[in-house]
Each structure stands twice: as C-alpha cells, then as structure tokens.
Amino acid sequence: xxxxxxxxxxxxxxxxxxQIYRWPVxxxxxxxxRATGLALASGTLLVAWWLIAIATGPHAYNLFSMVARSLGGxxxxxxxxxxxxxxxxxxxxxxxxxxxxxxxxxxxxxTGVGAVALSLLAAIAVFAYAYLEKGVYI
Amino acid sequence: MSAQTPIARVEGLGASHxxxxxxxxxxxxxxxxxxxxxxxxxMALSLIGAHRHEAIAFLSAPVNAILMALFIIAAxxxxxxxxxxxxxxxxxxxxxxxxxxxxxxxFAWLVGAACLFALVxxxx
Numbered sequence: 001x002x003x004x005x006x007x008x009x010x011x012x013x014x015x016x017x018x019q020i021y022r023w024p025v026x027x028x029x030x031x032x033x034r035a036t037g038l039a040l041a042s043g044t045l046l047v048a049w050w051l052i053a054i055a056t057g058p059h060a061y062n063l064f065s066m067v068a069r070s071l072g073g074x075x076x077x078x079x080x081x082x083x084x085x086x087x088x089x090x091x092x093x094x095x096x097x098x099x100x101x102x103x104x105x106x107x108x109x110x111t112g113v114g115a116v117a118l119s120l121l122a123a124i125a126v127f128a129y130a131y132l133e134k135g136v137y138i
Numbered sequence: 139m140s141a142q143t144p145i146a147r148v149e150g151l152g153a154s155h156x157x158x159x160x161x162x163x164x165x166x167x168x169x170x171x172x173x174x175x176x177x178x179x180x181m182a183l184s185l186i187g188a189h190r191h192e193a194i195a196f197l198s199a200p201v202n203a204i205l206m207a208l209f210i211i212a213a214x215x216x217x218x219x220x221x222x223x224x225x226x227x228x229x230x231x232x233x234x235x236x237x238x239x240x241x242x243x244x245f246a247w248l249v250g251a252a253c254l255f256a257l258v259x260x261x262x
Binding site: 034037038040041044045047048051052054055057058061062081084088091092094095098126129130134135 | 197214249256
C-alpha cells in the first residue's frame with residue numbers, strides 16, 4: 001500500500017506550468033487590465049496630492065510641480081497616463097463583450113492588439129503634446 | 139419590518155447574495171468614466187506649467203468643479219468595486235480577506251474625502 005502511494009506520488013503526470021503556454025492576446029490583456037487597474041488605484045493618491053497641494057498654498061503646489069517635472073515624476077506620470085489609456089480602451093472591449101459583441105477569437109485578438117497599440121499611441125501623444133506645445137522638458 | 143415574504147427577498151440574489159448589483163454598478167461607473175477620464179486628461183494637459191492661481195481659477199469654474207467632483211466619485215466607486223474583485227480572487231484566508239476588503243473601503247473614503255474637501259476649498 002505504502003509502496004503504491006510512493007510510486008504514484010513520483011510518477012504522477014504534472015499539469016503543464018504557466019511558462020510553457022504561449023500567452024494568448026486575450027489572456028495578456030486581461031492580466032494587464034487588472035494590473036493597470038491596481039496602478040490607477042494607487043494613482044488616485046497623485047490626484048489627491050495635486051488637489052491638496054493647490055488648496056494648501058504656493059509652497060505645497062511648487063513642491064508638487066517640482067516632483068512632477070523630475071525624471072522620476074515624469075516616468076510615474078507616463079505610467080499613470082498609459083495605465084489610464086489602456087484601462088479605458090480595454091474597458092471598452094469589456095463593455096462590448098458585456099453587450100454581446102466581439103467574442104469571436106479573431107475579433108477578440110484584434111481588438112486586444114488594438115487596445116495595446118492605441119493606449120501606447122495615446123500616452124505618447126499626450127507627452128508629445130506636453131513637451132512640444134507646453135514646452136515642459138524632463 | 140418588510141412586507142416582503144422571505145422568498146421574495148432572496149429571489150434573484152443567487153450564490154453571491156447580492157445579485158447582479160456589483161456587476162451593474164461596475165459597468166455604469168465604467169460608462170461614466172469614459173468621458174470623465176478623457177476630460178480629466180485634457181484638463182491636466184491644459185494645466186501643465188500653470189501657476190497655482192491659474193489652477194484655482196480653472197477649478198473654480200462651476201463646470202470644471204462639478205466634472206472634477208464627478209470624476210473623483212466615479213473613479214473611486216469603480217476602484218472599490220474592481221479592487222474588491224481582485225482581493226476576493228486572490229486572498230483566501232478569511233481574516234486577511236476581510237481586513238483587506240475593509241481597508242479597500244476605508245482607503246476610498248479617505249482619498250475621496252481628502253479630494254472633495256480640497257476641491258471645495260479651491261472652488262469656493
């Protein structure tokens with residue numbers, strides 16, 4: 001009995017692990033949707049800081065502006081803008097699915113790639129506008 | 139005391155005990171956030187490099203103050219619902235799960251109160 005338990009324990013076939021699966025577009029966008037959602041939840045603290053800084057006074061506002069313009073601040077803000085853009089575009093896919101549209105594999109893959117591409121374009125466009133039109137540099 | 143019979147009170151609520159309420163509120167807040175978040179990004183872009191008095195003047199305009207308040211409320215509402223699902227999916231211990239679900243609510247109320255207080259102070 002014990003021997004049998006031992007042999008089945010060693011010879012039991014294992015279910016394939018995560019890393020041997022090819023990541024389908026829909027799985028990747030689903031995971032990134034959650035990740036960007038959590039990132040945006042932390043991002044609400046930046047919105048709160050911005051509003052509190054305006055309400056508090058010139059020193060608090062200048063501190064916020066200084067941090068926002070620093071290299072680290074710009075990287076965080078780019079992440080925030082891209083997360084918002086991706087969550088928005090991918091959220092539209094979810095709303096379409098909830099209405100019964102876009103479930104075909106080809107369509108779901110295409111809209112997934114579209115959400116990634118559009119969100120990157122939107123984030124780059126926002127920063128290009130900020131640098132070119134507003135003259136704000138890192 | 140409710141005039142409803144016990145069966146009428148639980149009908150349609152299903153295994154989650156809350157029916158489709160969570161699902162529906164998540165979608166309605168998502169729909170509201172489509173125009174509101176686009177407005178938010180355009181607003182933030184227009185205020186890049188602005189002096190504090192310019193930001194105050196902008197947020198004091200009734201339309202902007204109201205849209206900002208709506209954005210904050212819709213975003214935090216959507217956030218609570220979304221983070222709640224993530225906690226329920228990945229945290230299985232009853233103690234840690236309840237602690238995180240309560241923290242999720244408290245975080246949203248705290249950030250919301252701070253944002254709205256600051257907004258009122260700016261706009262009025």
